[in-house]
Amino acid sequence: MNPPKTEAQQRERISVQIVPHADAASAELARQIAALIRARSAEGRTTVLGLATGSTPVRLYRELIRLHRETGLSFQTVITFNLDEYYGLPRTHPESYWRFMHEQLFNHIDLPAENIHVPDGTVPRAGIYAWCRQYEEKIISAGGLDLQVLGIGRTGHIGFNEPGSSRDSRTRLVTLDRLTRGDAARDFLGEANVPRHAITMGIGTILDARQVVLLAWGASKAEVIARAVEGLPDESLPASLLQQHPNLSFLIDEAAAGQLVRRRQPWLVGPVEWSPKMVRRAIGWLARKLNKPVLKLVDEDYSEHGLADLLTEQGPAYGLNIRIFNELQQTITGWPGGKPHADDTRRPERNAPFPKRVLVLSPEPSADVIGMGGTLRRLVEQGHETTVVYLTSGNLAVPDEEAAMAAELVADLARDLNDSSSVLSAFVENVRQQLGASGSTAPESAYVRRIKSILRRNEARASLNSCGISSERIKFIDLGFYERGRYRQFHPDPRDLTSLTQVLREIQPHQVFSTGQQEDPSSLAAVCFELLRQSLAQTKREPWQADCRVWLHRGGSSVWDLADIDMAVPFSPPELARKIHAIYQHKSQRSQAIVATGFHESWQQAEQQNRALAKNYDQLGLAEYEALEAFERYDATA
Numbered sequence: 146m147n148p149p150k151t152e153a154q155q156r157e158r159i160s161v162q163i164v165p166h167a168d169a170a171s172a173e174l175a176r177q178i179a180a181l182i183r184a185r186s187a188e189g190r191t192t193v194l195g196l197a198t199g200s201t202p203v204r205l206y207r208e209l210i211r212l213h214r215e216t217g218l219s220f221q222t223v224i225t226f227n228l229d230e231y232y233g234l235p236r237t238h239p240e241s242y243w244r245f246m247h248e249q250l251f252n253h254i255d256l257p258a259e260n261i262h263v264p265d266g267t268v269p270r271a272g273i274y275a276w277c278r279q280y281e282e283k284i285i286s287a288g289g290l291d292l293q294v295l296g297i298g299r300t301g302h303i304g305f306n307e308p309g310s311s312r313d314s315r316t317r318l319v320t321l322d323r324l325t326r327g328d329a330a331r332d333f334l335g336e337a338n339v340p341r342h343a344i345t346m347g348i349g350t351i352l353d354a355r356q357v358v359l360l361a362w363g364a365s366k367a368e369v370i371a372r373a374v375e376g377l378p379d380e381s382l383p384a385s386l387l388q389q390h391p392n393l394s395f396l397i398d399e400a401a402a403g404q405l406v407r408r409r410q411p412w413l414v415g416p417v418e419w420s421p422k423m424v425r426r427a428i429g430w431l432a433r434k435l436n437k438p439v440l441k442l443v444d445e446d447y448s449e450h451g452l453a454d455l456l457t458e459q460g461p462a463y464g465l466n467i468r469i470f471n472e473l474q475q476t477i478t479g480w481p482g483g484k485p486h487a488d489d490t491r492r493p494e495r496n497a498p499f500p501k502r503v504l505v506l507s508p509e510p511s512a513d514v515i516g517m518g519g520t521l522r523r524l525v526e527q528g529h530e531t532t533v534v535y536l537t538s539g540n541l542a543v544p545d546e547e548a549a550m551a552a553e554l555v556a557d558l559a560r561d562l563n564d565s566s567s568v569l570s571a572f573v574e575n576v577r578q579q580l581g582a583s584g585s586t587a588p589e590s591a592y593v594r595r596i597k598s599i600l601r602r603n604e605a606r607a608s609l610n611s612c613g614i615s616s617e618r619i620k621f622i623d624l625g626f627y628e629r630g631r632y633r634q635f636h637p638d639p640r641d642l643t644s645l646t647q648v649l650r651e652i653q654p655h656q657v658f659s660t661g662q663q664e665d666p667s668s669l670a671a672v673c674f675e676l677l678r679q680s681l682a683q684t685k686r687e688p689w690q691a692d693c694r695v696w697l698h699r700g701g702s703s704v705w706d707l708a709d710i711d712m713a714v715p716f717s718p719p720e721l722a723r724k725i726h727a728i729y730q731h732k733s734q735r736s737q738a739i740v741a742t743g744f745h746e747s748w749q750q751a752e753q754q755n756r757a758l759a760k761n762y763d764q765l766g767l768a769e770y771e772a773l774e775a776f777e778r779y780d781a782t783a
């Protein structure tokens with residue numbers, strides 16, 4: 146018999162293990178896989194693994210490679226079947242899953258080539274049905290899948306089984322959802338290049354595996370995870386159909402668990418420690434649920450909605466309401482750098498020193514203005530010495546067409562000016578050639594990447610100039626991991642850390658603003674945040690750090706719980722318009738953003754998020770503003 150479920154698990158229809166970090170979770174799963182392979186191999190049996198691609202399992206594969214190299218784990222007895230492949234891509238394409246699996250895992254272990262199975266994206270249309278049947282038959286004749294590893298897409302897809310896929314579906318050709326294609330647009334340098342179809346194992350194929358483990362990292366997966374785990378099984382959310390599997394677990398990090406009831410409203414599933422943050426979370430939730438301002442909540446509201454415990458411990462409602470109202474009120478400040486000479490005991494930022502040295506670290510051009518364009522302008526207007534440092538060039542996010550246009554502009558200008566130097570024309574010629582070749586993500590496309598960097602730099606300057614920041618206060622440090630890497634494949638090294646640490650030491654900031662803490666660890670923002678974390682840890686004994694506060698904003702699509710906000714900076718309608726104007730200067734990002742963010746341009750998303758936050762405060766009975774930008778304080782010493 147299974148052990149009785151905890152209260153939290155009673156809401157959850159799937160066994161969920163929450164681990165602090167993706168690294169720890171991946172190491173744990175790798176350990177389990179290694180144990181399975183060793184046990185079966187000791188009995189002379191093979192192990193059949195179902196594998197996924199994408200960012201999520203990369204850490205798992207790295208760990209398996211390490212176990213192979215350091216502990217002699219052998220894959221000689223392993224047979225693998227991959228979930229899916231884009232239809233129409235040859236194996237050699239930089240984005241083919243065949244290539245991905247070889248680069249990320251197969252080339253580094255002793256798995257026999259004949260044991261590897263990846264759906265073939267080049268099968269002629271007429272032969273697809275027969276090919277897919279054979280794939281299923283091969284799985285069966287290998288003995289069936291012992292363990293299937295899954296990631297999850299924002300549509301709730303598993304493999305490429307998009308919403309609407311049936312529980313009984315088998316390996317087949319499918320059409321990709323627009324959101325999925327949008328999410329892949331960056332990898333393919335534009336949605337236009339993302340294949341429309343894929344071959345995927347079916348949900349029925351996945352459910353036939355003897356064990357299934359789904360991995361998910363980062364806040365962008367939190368909503369879909371909560372729906373898959375807590376909702377009823379429904380074909381509109383394919384991952385929810387996994388609930389029917391008898392040996393299934395979700396292994397997820399804290400950020401991906403963020404929307405589960407046990408994290409968002411833990412008082413509904415068991416006793417909680419009423420920390421100040423938890424009280425704020427509960428009262429914010431209660432007020433929103435009842436559509437009442439905080440100051441109008443009464444004892445019955447608390448006791449009738451699962452908060453009797455809080456009422457007994459810290460009530461009555463009247464005093465509690467006032468306390469939380471004041472706490473929320475005190476997060477709002479028009480002085481993000483601190484208000485000089487004002488009493489700062491209850492303000493988010495201290496009043497001195499004034500002016501402050503402020504460092505805004507942006508993972509790539511545009512992340513700064515999307516997350517804090519309004520606050521940036523305020524900091525400058527209030528006289529702080531504000532420097533914006535772009536950690537990477539952002540050149541990977543520029544579509545090829547933009548680079549082609551820029552190259553032709555240079556060529557035209559050289560012609561107009563009768564410029565006879567061969568340097569420019571050679572440069573343009575190189576760009577043209579590389580754009581015509583296999584795809585500009587390839588490392589050999591240095592000229593294309595260079596022109597793309599120049600484009601993004603100039604957009605960033607235009608954007609920040611419009612916020613009142615002069616060009617001398619804008620720095621581009623082009624960290625090497627980005628220039629050497631590709632999306633999902635960033636490997637920072639000590640040189641990157643040294644470059645960032647040098648910036649911190651040079652500026653010795655009183656405030657650092659950045660982002661990325663909640664993101665998928667392989668995303669650019671998260672990689673940059675991790676470097677910042679390490680850099681702060683490395684310099685923690687340096688005197689400037691004792692006087693430095695770190696503030697984090699979140700991506701444009703993130704949802705804030707008011708309890709996590711330590712500083713909220715309000716804006717008037719014209720100020721919001723100016724922020725949008727600043728985002729708008731990142732012209733090369735416009736068309737991309739339409740698809741990458743689910744049909745909203747990044748400025749639209751930022752606008753929606755900032756207005757929604759203001760509305761949230763308003764609904765709780767606080768002041769009514771047009772828009773708010775929010776920040777969480779990061780404790781570098783924790």
Ligand code: F6R
Pocket residue numbers: 196197198199200201202228229295296297298299302303304305
């Ligand atoms: C990959 C696959 C997909 C991904 C999902 C999440 O083989 O089948 O279902 O697991 O799209 O992708 P990432 O991990 O990149 O977030």
